[in-house]
Amino acid sequence: MFSFDPYSPAIDADPFPYYQRLRDEFPCFWSPEAQMWVLSRYADIVGAGADWKTYSSASGNLMTELPNRAGATLGTTDPPRHDRLRALIQHAFMKRNLESLGEPIRAIARGAAEELRGERQFDFKDFSAKFTVRVLMAALGLPSGDEALVDEATVREKAVLMVQSDPHTRAKGPEHLAAYHWMQDYAARVIALRRAAPRNDLISNFAAAEIDGDKLDEREVLLTTTTLIMAGVESLGGFMMMFALNLADHADARRQCVANPALLADAIEESLRYNTSAQRFRRRLTRDVTLHGQTMREGDFVCLAYGSGNRDERQYPKADAYDITRKPRGHLGFGGGVHACLGTAIARLSVRIAFEEFHKLFPDYRRVHEQLPWMPSSTFRSPLVLDLAVQ
Amino acid sequence: MTRITYIEPTGEARRVDVADGWSLMQAAITNSVDGIVGECGGSCACATCHCYVDEARLGDLPPPEPGELDMLENAAAERRPNSRLACQIKVSPALDGLVLRLPATQE
Numbered sequence: 361m362f363s364f365d366p367y368s369p370a371i372d373a374d375p376f377p378y379y380q381r382l383r384d385e386f387p388c389f390w391s392p393e394a395q396m397w398v399l400s401r402y403a404d405i406v407g408a409g410a411d412w413k414t415y416s417s418a419s420g421n422l423m424t425e426l427p428n429r430a431g432a433t434l435g436t437t438d439p440p441r442h443d444r445l446r447a448l449i450q451h452a453f454m455k456r457n458l459e460s461l462g463e464p465i466r467a468i469a470r471g472a473a474e475e476l477r478g479e480r481q482f483d484f485k486d487f488s489a490k491f492t493v494r495v496l497m498a499a500l501g502l503p504s505g506d507e508a509l510v511d512e513a514t515v516r517e518k519a520v521l522m523v524q525s526d527p528h529t530r531a532k533g534p535e536h537l538a539a540y541h542w543m544q545d546y547a548a549r550v551i552a553l554r555r556a557a558p559r560n561d562l563i564s565n566f567a568a569a570e571i572d573g574d575k576l577d578e579r580e581v582l583l584t585t586t587t588l589i590m591a592g593v594e595s596l597g598g599f600m601m602m603f604a605l606n607l608a609d610h611a612d613a614r615r616q617c618v619a620n621p622a623l624l625a626d627a628i629e630e631s632l633r634y635n636t637s638a639q640r641f642r643r644r645l646t647r648d649v650t651l652h653g654q655t656m657r658e659g660d661f662v663c664l665a666y667g668s669g670n671r672d673e674r675q676y677p678k679a680d681a682y683d684i685t686r687k688p689r690g691h692l693g694f695g696g697g698v699h700a701c702l703g704t705a706i707a708r709l710s711v712r713i714a715f716e717e718f719h720k721l722f723p724d725y726r727r728v729h730e731q732l733p734w735m736p737s738s739t740f741r742s743p744l745v746l747d748l749a750v751q
Numbered sequence: 752m753t754r755i756t757y758i759e760p761t762g763e764a765r766r767v768d769v770a771d772g773w774s775l776m777q778a779a780i781t782n783s784v785d786g787i788v789g790e791c792g793g794s795c796a797c798a799t800c801h802c803y804v805d806e807a808r809l810g811d812l813p814p815p816e817p818g819e820l821d822m823l824e825n826a827a828a829e830r831r832p833n834s835r836l837a838c839q840i841k842v843s844p845a846l847d848g849l850v851l852r853l854p855a856t857q858e
Binding site for chain 1: 781790796816818
């Protein structure tokens with residue numbers, strides 16, 4: 361009897377054989393463990409993503425939703441409210457508005473790599489975590505340096521914890537909820553600071569923003585800020601771990617990227633396809649839908665398994681092969697439709713610069729352990745530790 | 752399925768059958784139409800799916816929302832009265848036979 365339990369450690373470690381069976385045999389599958397339907401084919405996921413009226417995000421988008429969050433963030437509201445909220449924020453994340461961040465990001469990457477100079481073996485997270493938190497602090501204008509409210513390592517630790525879930529209870533555990541509340545408190549302090557003395561940064565502007573003359577709801581300001589920090593730190597850091605893993609395992613691809621760093625952009629796209637950190641998000645049906653002979657009912661939750669759609673042979677020939685020459689257009693590594701990731705441009709820019717700088721010091725590396733400890737999460741996927749041996 | 756024709760900057764015409772509900776951007780990407788980039792994934796945040804709609808058919812499309820009009824300011828190629836962002840147009844039978852011309856550059 362086939363089962364697909366997104367809380368299972370086996371799925372955390374390697375969901376891809378399960379995805380294959382889902383796509384081929386159970387393209388519209390009810391998972392009793394997750395209490396939701398699972399869509400796994402590329403075309404079905406794209407179709408659902410486009411149809412936000414039917415596949416609503418308003419009841420939450422994380423597979424295991426955090427309490428009191430749904431309805432107050434970009435990812436958990438539907439248009440038209442979503443579009444108005446997003447319009448307030450996305451300007452800061454547009455490619456052309458990020459150009460001024462290029463040099464600061466490079467300096468951060470260089471600094472984080474320099475701290476590892478001379479090491480023969482290290483956890484890649486020692487690079488990616490520092491890099492990610494510092495980049496996010498710069499991009500969002502979070503207090504840093506002498507003004508820092510908290511230390512960098514704690515921000516990273518809490519962001520990673522709050523997206524996890526307990527494999528036994530299939531819910532958020534006390535430690536995950538505590539991390540979520542810690543992040544809310546941190547966001548609240550930053551918002552208060554920026555309100556008292558506004559700057560020209562994203563959070564100052566957002567905290568003062570209005571829609572149709574009305575100030576944003578406090579819960580929207582707080583939870584959207586909390587989510588930006590969480591998503592920025594966890595998604596960017598998690599993806600960097602996956603990208604480093606791919607380049608460690610595919611020495612030819614890495615050597616090509618080291619010899620010609622311009623190829624990093626293509627390698628990043630292929631890794632986003634091959635094993636994006638954002639594996640699964642959920643929606644909730646606003647009407648009955650019949651698909652592949654199954655009828656899903658209004659009110660049912662539906663998982664959109666982006667990580668599976670990206671491996672769908674119907675869309676990508678030889679989908680299980682890692683090929684940096686593929687140029688996988690339309691991949692679901694950032695999701696898709698109105699809720700496609702807000703941070704696509706800064707993610708692409710940051711990861712490229714990070715690896716350009718990292719490779720200057722560490723052009724040749726391999727992973728130390730065959731077995732990796734994978735993050736327990738029903739939504740995201742990345743190793744918690746990635747020990748690399750420098751050659 | 753609704754028939755849509757994309758005319759690449761090279762002049763090559765690409766006819767694609769599109770499922771109702773898909774966006775014109777997503778249909779182009781999925782069918783390897785090169786003149787559409789769709790960098791942001793379809794959230795009206797990058798203006799790299801800029802297209803010129805056959806003027807005679809403009810009335811068959813729902814009018815652009817303010818967010819699309821704002822984002823069109825960022826299009827790399829010349830903005831014209833028939834400029835639209837393909838990610839904001841959902842395919843329906845009313846669009847059958849629509850022709851879109853793609854600009855010389857999106858970035």
